[in-house]
Amino acid sequence: MKLKLILLYVFVILISFGLTSFFLDKNLEENSLSNIQSSLISEAYLIENQISVESLKRGDVFSLDALVKILSPKIKSRITIIDKGGKVLADSERSPQDTLKMENHFSRPEINTALAGGKIGIDTRFSRTLGIDMLYIALPIKDNNQPLGVLRLALPLGDVQKTLSTIRKIVFLGLLLALGFAFVLGYIVTTRITRPINRIIQVSRKFSEGDFTHRIINHSKDEIGELSFTLNKMAQDLEDKIREIRQQNQELSAIFNSMIEGIIVVDKTSRIVSVNPAIEKIFGILNADAQGKTFLEAVRNNEISEIINNVLTQGKSLSVEVTLVLPGHRIFEVNAVPIFENDSVNGCLVVIHDITEIRRLETIRRDFVANVSHELKTPLTSIKGFVETLLEGALDDKENNRNFLKIIQNHAERLNSLVNDLLSLSYLESKNISLEINDVNLSRVADEVILGFGSQLRKKRIEVVNGLAPDILVKADEERIKQVFTNLIDNALKFNREKGAIKIYSEEFNGKIRVIVEDSGIGIPEKDIPRIFERFYRVDKARSRELGGTGLGLSIVKHIVELHGGMVGVESSEGSGSRFFFTLLK
Numbered sequence: 001m002k003l004k005l006i007l008l009y010v011f012v013i014l015i016s017f018g019l020t021s022f023f024l025d026k027n028l029e030e031n032s033l034s035n036i037q038s039s040l041i042s043e044a045y046l047i048e049n050q051i052s053v054e055s056l057k058r059g060d061v062f063s064l065d066a067l068v069k070i071l072s073p074k075i076k077s078r079i080t081i082i083d084k085g086g087k088v089l090a091d092s093e094r095s096p097q098d099t100l101k102m103e104n105h106f107s108r109p110e111i112n113t114a115l116a117g118g119k120i121g122i123d124t125r126f127s128r129t130l131g132i133d134m135l136y137i138a139l140p141i142k143d144n145n146q147p148l149g150v151l152r153l154a155l156p157l158g159d160v161q162k163t164l165s166t167i168r169k170i171v172f173l174g175l176l177l178a179l180g181f182a183f184v185l186g187y188i189v190t191t192r193i194t195r196p197i198n199r200i201i202q203v204s205r206k207f208s209e210g211d212f213t214h215r216i217i218n219h220s221k222d223e224i225g226e227l228s229f230t231l232n233k234m235a236q237d238l239e240d241k242i243r244e245i246r247q248q249n250q251e252l253s254a255i256f257n258s259m260i261e262g263i264i265v266v267d268k269t270s271r272i273v274s275v276n277p278a279i280e281k282i283f284g285i286l287n288a289d290a291q292g293k294t295f296l297e298a299v300r301n302n303e304i305s306e307i308i309n310n311v312l313t314q315g316k317s318l319s320v321e322v323t324l325v326l327p328g329h330r331i332f333e334v335n336a337v338p339i340f341e342n343d344s345v346n347g348c349l350v351v352i353h354d355i356t357e358i359r360r361l362e363t364i365r366r367d368f369v370a371n372v373s374h375e376l377k378t379p380l381t382s383i384k385g386f387v388e389t390l391l392e393g394a395l396d397d398k399e400n401n402r403n404f405l406k407i408i409q410n411h412a413e414r415l416n417s418l419v420n421d422l423l424s425l426s427y428l429e430s431k432n433i434s435l436e437i438n439d440v441n442l443s444r445v446a447d448e449v450i451l452g453f454g455s456q457l458r459k460k461r462i463e464v465v466n467g468l469a470p471d472i473l474v475k476a477d478e479e480r481i482k483q484v485f486t487n488l489i490d491n492a493l494k495f496n497r498e499k500g501a502i503k504i505y506s507e508e509f510n511g512k513i514r515v516i517v518e519d520s521g522i523g524i525p526e527k528d529i530p531r532i533f534e535r536f537y538r539v540d541k542a543r544s545r546e547l548g549g550t551g552l553g554l555s556i557v558k559h560i561v562e563l564h565g566g567m568v569g570v571e572s573s574e575g576s577g578s579r580f581f582f583t584l585l586k
Contacts, residue, residue, distance in 0.1 A: 013178040021171040028167065033157075036135060037122060040153050043075045044120075044139040048151055051081065053143045059083060061099065064090035078154040080105075084115055084147050105152075110138035114150045118142070121150075124157070133157045200228060207231070212239035262332075262352035268345060270294050270308055282330075282352065304334055308348050311336045315345045321355070330356040383408050435477040435563060442515060442584075443468035445478060446504050449485040453493060460498050464489075467505035474513055474584040480560045481584075485517075487553040488580050492519035495578075508586075512566070516581040524572040532570055533558045557582065 050071070055063045068079040072092035081090040086106025091099050105111045110121030121138035138152045199216055206214045212235040216228040256263060262279040266272050272290045280286060283299045290298040296305045303322045311318055317337040324330050332352045339347035387408065446466050450457075457464060474481075485504075492502045500520040507514045524532060533554045558568045561582040572578035 010179055010183065014175070018175075021168065021175070024167070024171070033124070033135070036155060036157075037137065040077065040135065040137040040155060041120060041139070043077065044137055044151055044153050047071055047075075047079065047153075048139055048141060051141060051151065053141075053148065056081070056083070056089070056141060056148050057143075059089055061089055061096050065096045065099065068092040075153070076155075080152040080154070081141075081149060082111060082152060083149045086111060086115075089149070108136070108138075110136045110152065111150050114138040114140040114152075115147055118147060121152075127156075133161065196228075200231065204231065207235055207238075210242070212236070212242070262350075262354075264295070264350040264352070265339075265347065266295055266308060266312075266350070267347045268312060270296075270305075270312060270348075272298055273347065279352065282332075282354070304350070304352075307334055307336050308350060311338050311348045312345055315340075330354060331359045332356075383412065435480065437475050437477060439473045440476045440478045440481055441470075442472045442474060442481070442506070442513070443470045445482050446485055449482060449489055452486070453489060456493055460493065460496065460500070462493060462496055462498075462500050462502060464502045465504065467503060468515070469506070472506060472513060474586055476564055476584055480563070484557050484560050484582060487557050488517040491553060491580070492517055492521065492578070495519070496521040511586060512583045513586055514581050514583050516579055518577065518579045520577045523574045523576050524570065524578055525574045529570060529572060533568060554580075 050067065052060075052063065054060075064081050068081060068090045069092055072079045079090075079092040080088060082088050082105050086104040088094075088099050088102040088105055090096070091102065094102065106115070108123070109125075110123040113119055113121035118140050120140075121136070123136045123138075124133060125136070126132070127134045133156070135155045135157055136152060137154075138150050140147050141149045141151055203214045203216045206212075215232050215235070256274075256276050259276060260278060262282050263276045264272065264279055265274045271292055271294050275285070275287050275290055283301075285298055295308055296302070299305075301322075301324065303320070307318050307320055307322075310316075315338045317335070319333065319335045322332050322334050324332065331354075333355050335351045335353070337349050338345045339349055341347075443466060446468055450464050450466060453464075489502065489504075496502065496519050502520075503516075503518045505516055505518075507516070554568075557580075561568045561584070564584055566583040566585070568580070568582045570578060570580050
């Protein structure tokens, strides 16, 4: 009864203060936000009248930036002007250069509301930059009732939050004082009766929280003393058992989480018990979200689900190779084994091993062997055929024997080029290669390479323009870069039109130099672009062989550029020429 009285005091005071503080806090916060919103909206309408519609249409960043820089200190708010596509044109806290680099704001809730519905957008959210909540007001700017952009004002809610925080502290302090008074009053009245019980309750709470290091001190011989002894004994036994179980769990968890293979544990109803981080990456799910769901609910894959169902039904292990198309094309070896309990299947353990790379390498090896065999077989067959022809009497045919020998020579040169390219590619792919990095003048290197193609360029009447600045220097291996230019210009020459043009120029971005080799040739079909840098890949196989190509030039270019820490790429459309480019560090 006395314990109920103490709880009643505490409960009444807690409820009274709690309800009072709750409604007071809500009322103050709503009124403060409402007043601030009204003020910002009024200021936004005033500023809107000062924004030139023509400046907004032209995207005049500098005039708009000057306007927001003047008005922002006066209203003590951040001002941002955004066009109808979400691009930031001016910001009172950013320079014009920084403003152009800001991310698109179309997805912001207040901007979306202002542009899509033509209404005033209002949103309150936490600013990671300032570390406080911000209030955003977005007013659509219209011309002839058509949206041109958005004027957004942003105001930090720090002052409002400080006021509310002070009030909350005062209310909380009053609540603590009232609870303390009620507790002291009840404690004085009931202390002699409830003291041993309170000790048991306090230590029992520690037990319920998992802390079994505390003990109940009570030496009386009555029922409470007996209860204290029993609880202490129980705590000691539980502490020993939990320590043992925790150690085992830590060991198992470390193994479970560190395995590169994906692991799924399901119960006998096919509901997921746990998955490891590898499975989370493979299927894009979270362990917390997947637990308790059936496998098919968590992972939309009928093949693996069928494997699990077969193991749970038949109680036998299965090993199957499964191909996944989404989220990407990957191949897995799925091994599923039943989990037995009391001679009955109580679940299933699924181990998923990613063998995509293994299969990819096997395919590359097969393709490489097939391509090399094909490339070698064609000239060898021709050489053999013409040698047999010469041996059978054509050697004495003065009209044709030299032609036969020239054909044999051409095929031998083709074999030599192929072997040289293969050796070069193999050397580039090896880990023992070392680059001689120096300052390299790209314009000079390009001129030397172009000079070597003089006769071929004159024969096809192709004009080459070296647009590289004479003072461009990069950190690179000069001989390797010369090889890159040679392959790219040779490629542009072979597949160009007669009286065509080749243009070499550069662009600078993010501390790198992008070198472009552009031609006016036949172009590349869109379907072939993703594979253009593969070994032996040709868009037009017949023409490439006719022109003497080995199919390895662009692959060599890619390896050389990547060894320099750069990247290669191509932009092209069939019939409209191609733009091959690569990047290098300055």
